[in-house]
Structures are given as structure tokens and as C-alpha cells.
Amino acid sequence: MDSPPHINLPPSLEASRIAALPPAAYYIADFITEEEEExxxxxxxxxxxxxxxxxxxxxxxxWLEEPVTRRILSIPVSDGEPHVFAxxxxxRPNHVLINEYPPNTGIMPHKDGSAYHAVVCTVSLGSSxxxxxxxxxxxxxxxxxxxxxxxxxxxxxxxTTADLYSEYLHGIESIATDVNVSKETIANWxxxxxxxxxxxxxxQRQTRTSLTYRDVLKVSKLGNKLGPxxxxx
Ligand SMILES: O=C(O)CCC(=O)C(=O)O
Ligand SMILES: [Fe+2]
Numbered sequence: 609m610d611s612p613p614h615i616n617l618p619p620s621l622e623a624s625r626i627a628a629l630p631p632a633a634y635y636i637a638d639f640i641t642e643e644e645e646e647x648x649x650x651x652x653x654x655x656x657x658x659x660x661x662x663x664x665x666x667x668x669x670x671w672l673e674e675p676v677t678r679r680i681l682s683i684p685v686s687d688g689e690p691h692v693f694a695x696x697x698x699x700r701p702n703h704v705l706i707n708e709y710p711p712n713t714g715i716m717p718h719k720d721g722s723a724y725h726a727v728v729c730t731v732s733l734g735s736s737x738x739x740x741x742x743x744x745x746x747x748x749x750x751x752x753x754x755x756x757x758x759x760x761x762x763x764x765x766x767x768t769t770a771d772l773y774s775e776y777l778h779g780i781e782s783i784a785t786d787v788n789v790s791k792e793t794i795a796n797w798x799x800x801x802x803x804x805x806x807x808x809x810x811x812q813r814q815t816r817t818s819l820t821y822r823d824v825l826k827v828s829k830l831g832n833k834l835g836p837x838x839x840x841x
Pocket of ligand 2: 718
């Protein structure tokens with residue numbers, strides 16, 4: 609499970625595409641090192657007053673830009689193409705949401721809405737858990753079972769875009785153990801760092817912290833209009 613001391617990023621996101629999902633989602637298991645994970649977790653301790661709050665600092669502090677933003681911007685979507693934020697209004701993420709999920713903590717199925725450009729980059733720290741993707745029935749009600757599940761390992765980067773952003777909902781179950789974890793049920797199984805950890809079908813959760821990088825379209829209205837939405841459930 610040790611992460612490499614140096615990170616070898618894929619030559620393009622295409623190499624990390626989650627083929628089972630509609631275009632397009634990408635998963636890079638080793639996006640940061642254990643040392644970088646530790647350093648970021650240290651920064652998000654409550655003393656730094658950023659946990660579970662909207663970080664509304666511009667520009668983003670160095671420890672959120674380096675290494676994560678720099679690496680995101682360094683990977684072309686495919687050969688000869690620019691990075692995944694090239695088409696976004698600010699050309700880069702300008703906003704990071706930090707969420708903490710102790711065991712038995714989740715987030716209700718939801719869509720992220722029109723405040724953001726439709727590219728979401730999530731770095732996971734500390735523990736693995738499953739992100740569920742849901743769709744609405746014809747009548748608008750939520751299908752109770754997820755259509756797909758993505759297992760997010762610590763130090764991984766997950767990128768979701770396009771229809772996955774606008775047409776599907778995402779959520780995390782409030783459970784302590786993810787069950788039925790297998791090649792058949794996990795969309796990104798072939799891209800996992802350590803699939804052998806889940807051969808019994810079980811992921812025992814520990815506290816997972818996520819950093820969600822997005823481009824907020826209208827930065828100036830952020831404080832007034834969006835602030836209260838970002839409290840954790
Ligand atoms: O923590 C995550 O991976 C998801 C968070 C999320 O969906 C959100 O904050 O909108
Ligand atoms: Fe979300």
C-alpha cells in the first residue's frame with residue numbers, strides 16, 4: 609500500500625479513463641505521495657479553520673495549489689490536447705471544498721448545480737470509500753439503487769465531467785463499511801492501486817477527507833449566495 613516517493617502521472621487523462629462510465633470520468637490512484645497526503649491533512653486540522661467550510665481565499669493558498677492544482681493542470685486530456693480546465697471560465701480551479709467523513713458519515717445524493725463549471729476534481733485522503741452515482745426516474749424520483757459505484761482510495765484523484773456532472777446525482781452512504789466491493793460492482797476496479805485489499809468484498813472505512821477542486825463561475829457572488837450551502841450534513 610506504500611505510495612511511491614515520486615509520482616508518475618499518466619501521459620494523458622485518456623489512460624486513466626473509467627471506461628464503464630459515460631464520458632467522461634478519470635481515476636488516478638497515485639496522484640499524491642504519502643508525504644503530501646500527510647502534509648495536506650496536517651493543514652486541514654481544525655486549528656487551520658478550514659475543515660468543513662468553504663475556503664473563500666483568492667488566490668488559493670500554496671498548500672492547495674501545490675502539488676494538486678499544478679498536477680491537474682499538467683495532464684492533457686488526451687495527446688496534444690490541453691488540460692481538463694482549459695475550457696472553464698478561469699482556466700483553472702479557483703475553489704476548494706474540504707469535507708471530512710468519519711465512518712457512518714455520508715452525503716445525500718445531489719447534483720452540484722450551475723454555480724460551477726462542469727468539471728469536478730476530488731482528491732481523497734486518509735481512507736477509501738465508495739461514491740455512488742444515481743439517476744432520476746422519468747417522474748423525477750430518485751432510483752434507490754446507484755447505477756454505478758466508484759471506489760476512491762487515499763491519495764487518488766477522481767475527475768468527473770459532462771453528463772456525470774449534469775445528468776446524474778452523486779452521494780456517499782452513511783455507513784461504516786462498504787460491502788459488495790468487487791470487479792463487478794466498482795466502475796474503476798481496473799484502475800485501483802490496491803484491489804487486493806477488497807477481495808473479501810469489504811471496505812472498512814476510516815476517516816476520509818476530500819478536497820474538491822472546481823471552477824466557480826461567478827466568484828464575486830460566492831460569499832453571499834453560496835456560503836450556507838457548504839455546511840456539512
Ligand atoms: O467528498 C466528496 O467526494 C463529494 C463531495 C460532494 O459531492 C460535494 O461537496 O458536492
Ligand atoms: Fe457534490
